[in-house]
Amino acid sequence: MSKLIIRYLAFSVITFFILLSCNKSSQTPSGIVRFDVQHKANGSTLELNKLIYTNAAGNQYMVTEVQWFVSKVKLQKSDGSTFVLKNGEPIYFDTGIPATLSQSFDKVPAGSYTGISFIFGLDETQNKSLRFTNPPESFMFWPDYLGGGYHYMKLNGKWLNVNGLIEPFNFHLGIGQIYDTIAPKSAWVNMNDCCKSARHCEGYQPPQKTMPITGFVQNYFEVSLPLAFTIEENKTQSLNLQMNIEQWFKEPHIYDHNHWGGSIMQQQAAMKAGCDNGHNVFTLSIPR
Amino acid sequence: MCLLYQYPAEVKLFQVAALSLIILFSGCKDNPTDYWKPTPYQLSIPFGFPTKLNIPDDNPLTVEGIELGRYLFYDGRLTGRTHPDSLMSCATCHIQANGFEAGINHPRFQGGFVHGITGIPTRHIMLPLVNLVWNHSGYGWNGFIWPDNPNINLRNIEDFVRVAVMAEDEMSADTTRVKQIFQQLKGYPELFYKAFGSDKITFRNIERAIAQFVRTLISANSRFDKYLRGEVQLNPSELRGFVLFTTEEGADCFHCHGGGGNPLFTTHLFYNNGKDTVFDNLHDRYYITGNPLHTGAFKAPSLRNIAVTAPYMHDGRFSSLDEVIDFYSTGVKYSSYIDPLMHHVLRGGVRLTPSQKNDLKAFLNTLTDLDFLINPAFARPEKFPDQQ
Known part of the structure; x- marks a missing residue:
């Protein structure tokens, strides 16, 4: 009996070391990438709640909070391959939650990289209602009637309107709605396809104050930020991901709060202008 | 206990016997021992609800703790008094049928405006005790109790229990006297032992038991929940109300x-x-954060069971849902402190038509959860431990 136990133990120990050595030899050297998110306005750190900024339309404005998602973040290697962070899952940033503004991701293959890319917001494969049930992400939900899923971004603030009053604005981006036939049909998605994960979309009647919704527009867009950086084994590479607030209102469309008003979730033209401008909003750099 | 394995059988037998005698003749079971094993209580997460719960590590939910908490929640001797005219429990104000608020139909507190046991008007209108196990952002209208509070005595529901028991505009009780009374009431020490491993009653364990019970007060079976789960369909008016509820326009x-x-x-x-346009309430959110932008800010309460939780707003200024809807429609006032999300303010509100107001109210009524409002597990016990 005791011989049997000794044999068993010996076999186990040998197997353990064999597996250990195999595992070690197959490991790819990896490091950590850390994103430090910075919100800037006109080149300086964004100061919340201060009516000290002027956008390209001449609106004096303040920002009270910025909450946003990126997804499918890819690190582009110099050999042309890519490494997808967090399996492409959405990543949430919030000026009110400092912990979200510095996020690290491990197991990034060591090597030379040429830049990153990401989806601003969530694409149709990920933007499903109730995929987040916990706050703060769940508080970003985008009503199913308006297309479902989640806000890509809530940028809240106030501006000095033409009457000299400080008026609130909610620059919220997400799935747009087609209330008429202006948008190309190729951009439409089926309402049931969009909402089926929530199981409670059928039977909606359009509100009396708006036109019937005939389809939806996916407003997410891809951002590509070239930057040479290196991931070294067992080391952390910091990257500054910067959102330049003024760019949301600058080019190619000059965005005037006096024109669009305080809320744009049901104004596809405003959201499209915002998303077009979003291509120029981000910069990536290595901290000095 | 592993020492038992290092001695001969006779010694082991002696140790077991001695241990048994100690347990048998221990008059006061102060310390939790191996044979005290409360039954873990598993909360089931309703469809669509968050999975992260606000349950402190030092007060996990147990069947025994919740049972004790329910007794204490309804026992008027929580005031530290025993005279029939001097009783007040949590349930004196927190009425189950009214979503655990006082309600506008409260027999004792006219219009739902509560006052403490000594007659002092309570400083605040009530907030509903519903689904608080998912609240991570602070309790009370201004969030004066929150998990990361540097003041470790004001962090969670347990602390809120103590605050309510001691506040002179609520129970105005002496906590020492409270625990002495329950210590002397037949049946309670045993329940404390089952819940916390000690029959010596501490006020901390009173807080913990009530907090456990409160965390089980879950409302998740309204008509809207059933709609969300695909079990029922809302009628056209309710659906239109839901669309109004969830659209900026x-x-x-x-x-x-x-x-x-x-x-x-x-x-x-x-x-x-x-x-408002003038802000003189000294207990708004600014009182907690010191941030001038939080002037006049108060908690957005849960709208679950909103139809039965009048009066509304932090000061109870509205006594009906119609008044609330009218306010948001045309009564919103401008100030420099208004939250950016109130972007309709310069129009005075969202300007609903009469039929839209009816639809919105119809939707709000779908949030009434009758199963919650009459759930026997949340109701007043038929008898208290000393009456059994």
């Missing part, structure tokens, strides 16, 4: 009060919603 309620993607029907956050 409709009633625009959802950013603060949730909806299909946030079935808590609150963010548990704090907003200045445009009720």
Whole structure:
């Protein structure tokens, strides 16, 4: 009996070391990438709640909070391959939650990289209602009637309107709605396809104050930020991901709060202008 | 106990016997021992609800703790008094049928405006005790109790129990006297032992038991929940109301009060919603944060069971849902402190038509959860431990 136990133990120990050595030899050297998110306005750190900024339309404005998602973040290697962070899952940033503004991701293959890319917001494969049930992400939900899923971004603030009053604005981006036939049909998605994960979309009647919704527009867009950086084994590479607030209102469309008003979730033209401008909003750099 | 394995059988037998005698003749079971094993209570997460719960590590839910908490929640001797005219329990004000608020129909507190046992008007209107196990952002209208509070005595529901028991505009009780009374009441020490491993009653364990019970007060079976789960269909008016509730060009309620993607029907956050232009309430959110922008801001309460939880707003200024809807429609007032989410303010509100107001009210009524309001597990016990 005791011989049997000794044999068993010996076999186990040998197997353990064999597996250990195999595992070690197959490991790819990896490091950590850390994103430090910075919100800037006109080149300086964004100061919340201060009516000290002027956008390209001449609106004096303040920002009270910025909450946003990126997804499918890819690190582009110099050999042309890519490494997808967090399996492409959405990543949430919030000026009110400092912990979200510095996020690290491990197991990034060591090597030379040429830049990153990401989806601003969530694409149709990920933007499903109730995929987040916990706050703060769940508080970003985008009503199913308006297309479902989640806000890509809530940028809240106030501006000095033409009457000299400080008026609130909610620059919220997400799935747009087609209330008429202006948008190309190729951009439409089926309402049931969009909402089926929530199981409670059928039977909606359009509100009396708006036109019937005939389809939806996916407003997410891809951002590509070239930057040479290196991931070294067992080391952390910091990257500054910067959102330049003024760019949301600058080019190619000059965005005037006096024109669009305080809320744009049901104004596809405003959201499209915002998303077009979003291509120029981000910069990536290595901290000095 | 592993020492038992290092001695001969005779010694082991002696040790076991000695241990048994100690247990048998121990008059006061002060310390939790191996044979005290409360039954873990598993909360089931309703469809669409958050999975992260606010349950402190030092007060996990147990069947025994919740049972004790229910007795204490309903026992008027929590005031530290025993005279029939001097009794007040949590349930004196927190009425189950009214979503655990006083309610406008309260027999003792006219209009739902409560006062303490000594007659002092309570400083605040009540907030509902519902789904608080998912509240991570602070308790009370201004969030004066919150998990990361540097003051470790004001962090969670347990602390709120103590505050309510001691406040002179509530129970105005002496906590020492409270625990002495329950120590002497037949049946309670045993229940404390079952819940916490000690029959020596401490006020901390009173807090913990009540907090456990409160965390089980879950409302998740309203008509809207059934609709969300695909079990029932809302009628056309309710559906139109739901659309109004969740659209910026409709009633625009959802950013603060949730909806299909946030079935808590609150963010548990704090907003200045445009009720006033002069701010003289010394207990608003600014009182807690010191941030001038939080002037006049108060918690957005959960709208679950909103039809039975009048009066409304932090000061109870509205006695009906119609008044609340009228306020958000045309009564919103401008100030520099108004929350940015109140972007309709310069029009005075969201400007609903009469039929839209009816639809919105019809939707709000779908948030009434009758199963919650009559759930026997949350109701007053037929008898208290000393009456059995």
